Amino acid sequence: VLPSPKPSQPRGIYDRTTRGIRIYLATPRLRGLLAINLAVASAGALVIVNTVVYVQAAFGLDNQATALALAAFGGGSMVAALALPKLLEAIPDRTAMLAGAALLTAGTLTAAVLPGYDWLLPLWFVLGVGYSTAQTPSGRLLRRSANPEDRPALFAAQFALSHACWLIAYPLAGWAGAALGLPVTAIILAALATVAIAIGFVVWPAEDLEIVEHSHDDLPANHPHLAEAGHVRRHAHAYVIDDMHVAWPRER
Incomplete structure (x- = not known):
């Protein structure tokens, strides 16, 4: 049976427009989620923007090899997503998500010293695991953090704020990859993700x-x-x- 949403009280345009973001930024666990969003975007941008550069420009391979690399990333993401429901019965969301973000960061830094395509495939699989582990529980956090009538606004805020993180990471990955080279780009993105994780540890209390x-x-x-x-x-x-x-x- 589909839930019957509770009607919200009439609100002015400012209140309706900003309500989700105000709830989001006032909730400690969601401030932590925003930091994790930035870490995910930083590492994810390396994969999404620069996989083709690694495979075809650095390693001299073709479109099929590029597709296989992206499939390795997607496969790792799927494995983590399937394992998470059982995992989250044993450990808190915060632990899982910060661990996933840390795995992403370590993998991104490792990409700075990739010796060849044979190493890229398992590394991209690991990055997929970290990506999904850091991101998948976010819906649970959002649902816990608002009354039913405010959840649509809160999910909209997550969409907007997470895409703001991608808006930072995508151009950075593209510009740095072209101007500074792939190893330096990986180091820069890993550094940005590290700062984001450190902020997440601070703003999201361990006792949530x-x-x-x-x-x-x-x-x-x-x-x-x-x-x-x-x-x-x-x-x-x-x-x-x-x-x-x-x-x-x-x-x-």
Whole structure:
């Protein structure tokens, strides 16, 4: 049965336009996701933009070899995507996604010293594994981080912000590949991904609680939200950014 979405209250154009991004940037786990998006774009751009350059310009091979290299990347991505549901039962999303991003970064740096096509195929497979591991759980994070009526806006924000990361990485991979050569390009993209992962570690707390204790000192005593919590201002429940929770609680 398809879910029946709860209608959202009427909002002004500014609120409707920016709501998803405001929820996104106010949620620590999603700020971490944005950093991972940048790491994924940095490493992914090396594959998507420069595979043909590696295979045909550097190694002197043909279109069929290029297609096989991209198939190796896609195969690694598919293997990881199929394994992730079971894996995520055992480890947190944060651990899996940061590990995938770290694998991507290490693989991108390794591409700086590729000796030949025979090494490129397994490396591209590994990059595919890291790519999918870092990206696939993002839908779970988005769903956890908003009320049902705000999820469309939040998914739209993920689309926009992740594509902004690609907008940085694609031209960088293309320009650097042409101007500086493939080894330097791989090092630059790996460095950018490393910075992004470091930011992700900092902004996404290791203890990513869904039930968060917080206080509502600004609400009147008879507010329905306080009534649901037993008429106590400090309480805990599944916390998302919305009209009554406009900022993430500070740790005490």
